[in-house]
Amino acid sequence: MADKREIMEKMWRYRTNIPVQAVRFIVLALKFAKLIKKSSH
Amino acid sequence: MAKVVVVGAGFAGHYASLVLADALLGKGNHELTVISRVPKFTYIPSLVWVGVGRMKAEETQFELKPVYDKLGAKFVHGVAKEVHPDDQYVVVELPNGSTQQVNYDYLLIATGPYLNFEATPGLGPDEGYTQSICTPPHATKAAAAYLELVSRMEKGDKVKIVVGTGHGTATCQGAAFEYISNLHNDLVDRGLRDRAELLWLSNEPNLGDFGIDGLEFRYKNQIFTASEVVEFLFEKYGIKWQVESHVKQVDENRIYTININGEENEIEYDFAMLIPQFKAQPIKWFDKEGNDITEKMTNPAGFVKVDAVYGKPYDELDGPDWPRTYQNPIYKNIFAAGIAFAPPGPLSRPRQAPDGTPIAPAPPRTGYTSELSGRAAALNIVDMVEGREPSHSASMAETPGLCVASLKNDLLTGGAVTIAIYPVARNRAVYGEYGRDLDNCLAEIGLAGAWFKWMLHHAFLYKLQAKPGWKLIP
Structure with a gap:
């Protein structure tokens, strides 16, 4: 559990760090694109 | 020549109409008619910003x-x-x-919900004492009440704000979660946060349930839950919580609740925004002899039955029981999508207080899920018009839920929780223990989500006005 807390604290620390968030934006966009593709029946 | 009628012009109905118009109009003299009780489309996800006074309602709307x-x-x-x-x-x-x-020859029912404030005495901005952000007028009224509260706080008053669900079977916890987070950040920006106590009041079995039975996701070889993420966030924001609760009644000063153990509580408040129970829009169904067949066509809440497996107990309900084509089993030329279709059961485990009061979030069918069901129903109507069997599916047990929950609307200092689940409804027949593919689930807090939320607001309002290239936007 301590590990999880540490990970979430790290996410919190970088929540408004623009370079980190720019990378996360790309990663999340790719994730969303993959899931949207899965929903195209 | 086919006459297609769509009732409702929200996410499901309006998007289905765009798909139908694109596929049918101009080919074979087909006709499309859209019936809507409101003349404007509203991009509901942005009403949370209207409710804190950071956006005008008109910025979320366009004429249909x-x-x-x-x-x-x-x-x-x-x-x-x-x-x-x-x-x-x-x-x-x-x-x-x-x-x-x-x-009509083909009918799609996509009416959205009826906001059943009457189910909780004293609830709602029209006949009661609480606010709502479910419609543009409600969100505008909520903003006015909130800004009045802010001026009291500026004069030194300490206040209590309660946000969450106003009924044991309400849904849309996500919208309320966004609202309480935006209120927190707005008060921080105004330097007034220390003068407000914020309470999350909800029917969820635990934080982060959101009516979808929560979510788990794998990150750095560990399984995280939405409950852990929301608890972490509420601790950071100093938001207290009371879950597993049904609101029995509201008066000018107090909210009366009962929890899953039967314990009653009275919460004093200065400002409250509580989401009501959702029912279907009241439509009556009649057969050719004039007999009322509403009970045959709908579930007890009035939602239209489609190709789901109804009547199974919660523990037996699984992925294959969720509807795929959204076609009515009795009248094959009728479809229902978005909130208007009857789900086979809840996503979160149904529970009740000792006196029998149900305390269980209803399953959300909003946003992306709503759009997917609308598109599938529209394409299935096109199939039938062109002489084929319905071939398109968008089962909630086979499609993802994508949600960006705003914490603050600002491109430099804002934030959001970006949430993805796959699939929305747990499908243990395919994904075993959790019923979901944990590698395709996530919940992440950050500014990137605020960028997403801003982008989605503009992209959807562009796409749904059928502006050039709209079909390229997913």
Whole structure:
């Protein structure tokens, strides 16, 4: 559990760090694109 | 030539209409008519910003008629009151009180919810004491009440704000979660946060349930839950919580609750925004003899039955029981999508207080899920018009849920929780223990989500006005 807390604290620390968030934006966009593709029946 | 009628112009109905217009109009003299009780489309996810006074309601809306005129579809501004499926027509009450009969060959019901404030005495901004952000007028009224509260706080008053669900079977916890987070950040920006106590009041079994039975995701070889993420966030924000609760009544000063153990509580408040129970829009169904067949066509809440497996107990309900084509089993030319279709059961485990009061979030069918069901139903109607069997599916047990929950709307200092689940409804037949593919689930806090939320607001309002290239936007 301590590990999880540490990970979430790290996410919190970088929540408004623009370079980190720019990378996360790309990663999340790719994730969303993959899931949207899965929903195209 | 086929006459297709869509009742409702929200996420499911309006998007389905765009798909139908694109596929049918201009080919074979087909006709498309859209019936809507409101003349404007509202991008509901942005109403949370309207409710804190950071956006005008008009910025979330556009007029529907010019869009349908452009597409060659007919638009009827009115309320669908009756459907006669044997004779294939809908009775619409127009704003001037007269009625109009609209004939169809294929019908899609996508009316969205009826906000059932009456289920909780004292709830709601019209007849009660609490605020709502469910419609543009409600969100505007909530903003005015909130800004009045802010001026009291500026004079030194300490206040208590309660946000969450106003009924044991309410849904849309996500919208309330966004609202309490935006209120927190707005108060921080105003330097007033220390003068407000914020309480999350909800029917969820635990934080982060959101009516979807929560979510788990794998990150750095560990399984995280939405409950852990929301608890972490509420601790950071100093938001207290009371879950597993049904609101029995609200008066000017207090909210009266009962929890899953039967314990009653009275919460004093200065400002409250509580989401009501959702029911279906009241539409009556009649057969050719004039008999009321509403009970045959809908579930007890009035949502239209489709190709789901109904009647199974919660523990037996699984992925294959969720609807795929959204086709009514009795009248094959009728479909229902978005909030209007009857789900086979809840996503979160149904529970009740010792006195029998149900305390269980209803399953959300909003946003992306709503759009997917609308698209599938529309494409299945196109299949039938062109002489094929319905071939398109968008089961909630096979499609993802994508949600960006705003914490603050600012491109430099804002934030959001970006949430993805796959699939929305747990599908243990395919994904074993968790019923979901944990590698395709996530919940992440950060500014990137605020960028997403801003982008989605503009992209959806562009796409749904059928502006050039709209079909390229997913």
